[in-house]
Amino acid sequence: MPPRTPSPSPFLMPASPAAGAKAMPAALLAEKRRGRLPACTAAELRRRIGGGEYLVIIDGLVCKLNAFVNKHPGGPLAIMHMVGHDATDEVRSMHPLDVLETAVPRWAVARFVADAKAEGVMSHVEDMDLAYSAARSSPNDGSSHAQPPTTTGADLDYPAIQRDFRLLDVQLRAAGLYQCNYSAYAFEAVRYVALFITAVGLLLYGPVSAWTYLAAGISTALLWQQLSFFAHDLGHNELTGNRNFDMVLGICVADLLGGLSVGWWKKNHNTHHIVTNDVDNDPDIQHLPFFAVSTRFFESRYSTYYRRVMEFDAAARLFVSVQDKMYYIIMCFARYNLYFLSWNYLLFSDFAPFRTLEICCIGIFFTWFSWLLSHIPSWPYLALYVLVSHSASAVLHIQITLSHFAMSTESPDPVHECFAARQVRTTMDVICPRALDWFHGGLQFQIEHHLFPRLPRHNLLLVQPLVKDLCRKHRMEFKEFSFVDGNIYTLQWMGEVASRVKLFNARKEHEDQAVAALRKAIVEL
Numbered sequence: 001m002p003p004r005t006p007s008p009s010p011f012l013m014p015a016s017p018a019a020g021a022k023a024m025p026a027a028l029l030a031e032k033r034r035g036r037l038p039a040c041t042a043a044e045l046r047r048r049i050g051g052g053e054y055l056v057i058i059d060g061l062v063c064k065l066n067a068f069v070n071k072h073p074g075g076p077l078a079i080m081h082m083v084g085h086d087a088t089d090e091v092r093s094m095h096p097l098d099v100l101e102t103a104v105p106r107w108a109v110a111r112f113v114a115d116a117k118a119e120g121v122m123s124h125v126e127d128m129d130l131a132y133s134a135a136r137s138s139p140n141d142g143s144s145h146a147q148p149p150t151t152t153g154a155d156l157d158y159p160a161i162q163r164d165f166r167l168l169d170v171q172l173r174a175a176g177l178y179q180c181n182y183s184a185y186a187f188e189a190v191r192y193v194a195l196f197i198t199a200v201g202l203l204l205y206g207p208v209s210a211w212t213y214l215a216a217g218i219s220t221a222l223l224w225q226q227l228s229f230f231a232h233d234l235g236h237n238e239l240t241g242n243r244n245f246d247m248v249l250g251i252c253v254a255d256l257l258g259g260l261s262v263g264w265w266k267k268n269h270n271t272h273h274i275v276t277n278d279v280d281n282d283p284d285i286q287h288l289p290f291f292a293v294s295t296r297f298f299e300s301r302y303s304t305y306y307r308r309v310m311e312f313d314a315a316a317r318l319f320v321s322v323q324d325k326m327y328y329i330i331m332c333f334a335r336y337n338l339y340f341l342s343w344n345y346l347l348f349s350d351f352a353p354f355r356t357l358e359i360c361c362i363g364i365f366f367t368w369f370s371w372l373l374s375h376i377p378s379w380p381y382l383a384l385y386v387l388v389s390h391s392a393s394a395v396l397h398i399q400i401t402l403s404h405f406a407m408s409t410e411s412p413d414p415v416h417e418c419f420a421a422r423q424v425r426t427t428m429d430v431i432c433p434r435a436l437d438w439f440h441g442g443l444q445f446q447i448e449h450h451l452f453p454r455l456p457r458h459n460l461l462l463v464q465p466l467v468k469d470l471c472r473k474h475r476m477e478f479k480e481f482s483f484v485d486g487n488i489y490t491l492q493w494m495g496e497v498a499s500r501v502k503l504f505n506a507r508k509e510h511e512d513q514a515v516a517a518l519r520k521a522i523v524e525l
């Protein structure tokens with residue numbers, strides 16, 4: 001069969017006459033460059049990657065990113081995960097269109113031509129010994145590792161899913177759904193201000209009673225929860241599409257008003273979007289010693305994000321064996337850990353683009369928050385307020401983890417599985433009455449958000465039926481639960497993993513005894 005050049009992706013096609021008029025010159029430029037570039041087959045790609053080149057396929061172009069990886073505004077890790085992969089959809093999901101049309105072609109060194117063997121292949125390096133990308137999407141190897149139940153089979157038509165998903169994205173752009181609905185944010189702003197005034201008003205002017213500090217604590221937790229949703233939108237540049245503007249606003253919201261680093265969160269969260277629910281690579285499911293959402297964590301695996309082995313040691317075995325019982329209690333303390341992670345990132349991370357501004361803003365947060373606390377007249381009331389405001393923040397952490405903890409962590413076909421299928425497999429939605437949309441802050445449309453991360457939050461509701469159609473058409477299970485059922489489902493899954501610790505312990509004890517016996521026998525000899 002002759003080599004096949006992939007057809008231009010629909011991203012380069014004009015979505016509407018008006019959009020086309022703007023997009024065409026860049027698209028034509030890219031096409032022209034594409035024609036001039038030498039061809040690169042899958043075998044050649046692997047050979048060059050083996051020789052140390054960071055090659056990523058984006059929209060049919062082979063981009064060599066060795067000189068760019070450390071200057072990449074999204075950080076080096078995002079690129080490293082994609083070496084040897086067709087990253088067209090990941091890149092589309094994370095960048096404004098002009099990056100795809102103008103910046104990406106600048107790094108192209110070849111045109112990718114797939115032979116019959118490499119047709120429909122997403123990862124060309126699964127069996128290569130690379131630090132990052134090869135580890136991506138742990139395969140479901142049919143071993144004894146437990147997986148949450150799913151009705152999605154392994155025989156999906158990934159190229160067809162990819163085609164329809166890309167078409168859907170073009171339609172959403174044409175329909176103007178990537179435009180932010182600013183009036184929706186006006187309502188959000190009223191809520192933030194009301195919660196702020198309630199919390200501060202109660203602390204400064206409320207009667208001195210336990211009820212006052214309880215109410216102030218709950219208002220503060222609600223304020224932080226709502227601001228986190230806003231910071232999440234800003235982190236994805238959903239507000240203006242301008243990364244620097246949205247980032248600085250995000251710092252004012254998260255760092256100045258919440259004391260947490262939005263830069264830390266973005267680094268963590270962007271990685272999570274690229275390698276969702278991957279045991280070795282996704283920091284959002286790497287919570288040892290407290291939680292393990294897959295029995296694969298029992299193997300003390302290496303985290304490419306934290307750059308250390310996640311030891312499944314005695315403490316981990318103890319916590320994980322009761323993780324379903326401890327889930328809510330541990331969540332009550334999660335916010336303290338986020339302060340630590342923020343400072344750890346700001347002081348030690350090699351990739352912290354707004355380090356100085358963030359340190360100043362978090363410093364200001366701790367100053368004004370301490371000033372506020374100084375108005376609480378006694379230690380017991382102060383402890384009550386701090387405890388309630390931080391423990392009630394558990395709701396946010398539960399909302400965040402609910403979307404992924406009980407979802408698949410192993411791909412049925414890591415070589416061919418496309419971006420859209422992976423996001424649907426690893427993510428779930430939460431069903432809620434429309435009147436409670438504000439309470440879930442967009443997290444209830446998590447599947448839609450993972451498919452289209454830059455799509456403004458208030459438009460996700462409109463996209464949900466289209467995504468459901470896509471899933472129905474391609475027999476992908478669209479998982480959605482009410483908040484209560486989602487909690488039950490997650491706890492059941494965590495309980496299932498917890499129950500496996502006993503088996504693990506028994507096997508380990510047996511192995512330890514066998515090793516001890518062998519040692520003794522050797523000594524006696």
Ligand code: HEM
Nearest residue numbers: 063073074078079082087090091094103104107235243270
């Ligand atoms: C030729 C290749 C690439 C180029 C030229 C490029 C360029 C850029 C640029 C210009 C930005 C800033 C975008 C903005 O202003 O909003 C950015 C951000 C980003 N890129 Fe890339 N990129 C490339 C490859 C990749 C790859 C392979 C990934 C992995 C999926 C990736 C993930 C990201 C992420 C996560 C961000 C951060 C987005 C944000 O701040 O919200 N990029 N990239």
